[in-house]
Amino acid sequence: MYTAKGRLDTDALLTQYSPLVRRLAHQMIAKLPANVELSDLIQVGMMGLNDALGRFDANQGVQFETFATQRIRGAMLDELRGADWMSRGNRRQQREIEAAVHKLEHRLGRVPIESEIAAEMGLSLTDYQDMLGKVRGTQLLYLEDMSGGNGDGDEEFLDRHVGDAEANPMFRLQDRRMREALVAAIEALPEREQYVMSMYYEHDMNLKEIAAVLGVTESRVCQLHSQSIARLRSKLREW
Structure with a gap:
């Protein structure tokens, strides 16, 4: 797109590709905790898009959308790193829940109930549920956990789980055996937690x-979601 004077129409291109920014932001926010605002990711993504417009060189043989996607994701990841979106302590607590x-x-040879998990961790039920609300289970899978990654580095953690499509866990879930293992793990969840996962991921309900x-309250749904994630990750570690 060009202006009447033959210059690149930046405003028109920003408008044209703004849906791409929103799509990438929605994909990324689904893997992040509640304290990350969608509007913030979109704003930063638009800055990445603007940067892409200024740097794009058609002579390099790369499609603009491909180039812009990389710049937009990069801008979002940089923002998340700078904001320290999920503390090391919260990630440690997630792993403690999964271990319990x-x-x-x-x-026990069965799915443990909440009070049993709390007791295993040496916590009261109330304290355990508070922890579930704080950690806010963020990813369905950290596939690298199953191949030796420890997830301790903040930058590495973000790059692994909210980076490009090929590093995206959902991309790798196309593997048939992984899908089958995931379905089996979901079917083993307590009924209420199955409902939460279905409504959240299949029906896109908030x-x-x-x-x-x-x-129930929204905070209770958050707790059930976090607990479901912990159960699924525990099962899939064995896959």
Whole structure:
């Protein structure tokens, strides 16, 4: 697109490619905790798009959308790193919950209930549920955990889980055996947690909508979601 004077029409291109920014932001926000605002990612993504417009060189043989996607994702990742979006302590607590679930499943031979997980961690039920609300289970899978990655580095963590499509866990879930393992793990969840996962991931319902269906608070839905993630990750570690 060019202006009447033959110059690149930046405003028109920003408008044309703004849906790309929104799409990438929505893909990324689905893997991030509640304290990350979608509007912030979109704003930063638009800055990345503007940067792409200024740097793009058609002579390099790369399509603009491909080039812009890389710049937009890069801008979003830089923002997330700078904002320290998820503390190391929260990630440690996530792993502690998963470890407790894993131990109990092997010891009991069944899915443990919340009070049992809390007791295994040496916490009261209230404190355990508070922890679930804080960690806000963010990713369905950290596939690198299953191949030796420890996820301790903030930059490495972001690059692995919210980077380009080929590093995206959902991309790799196209593998048939992984899908089958995931389906089996979901079917093993307690009924209420299955409902939460179905409404959240299959029907794109938000926490408020799910809470209304289940007749509980939004914070309780958040707890159930975090606990579901911990259970699934525990199961899939064995895959």
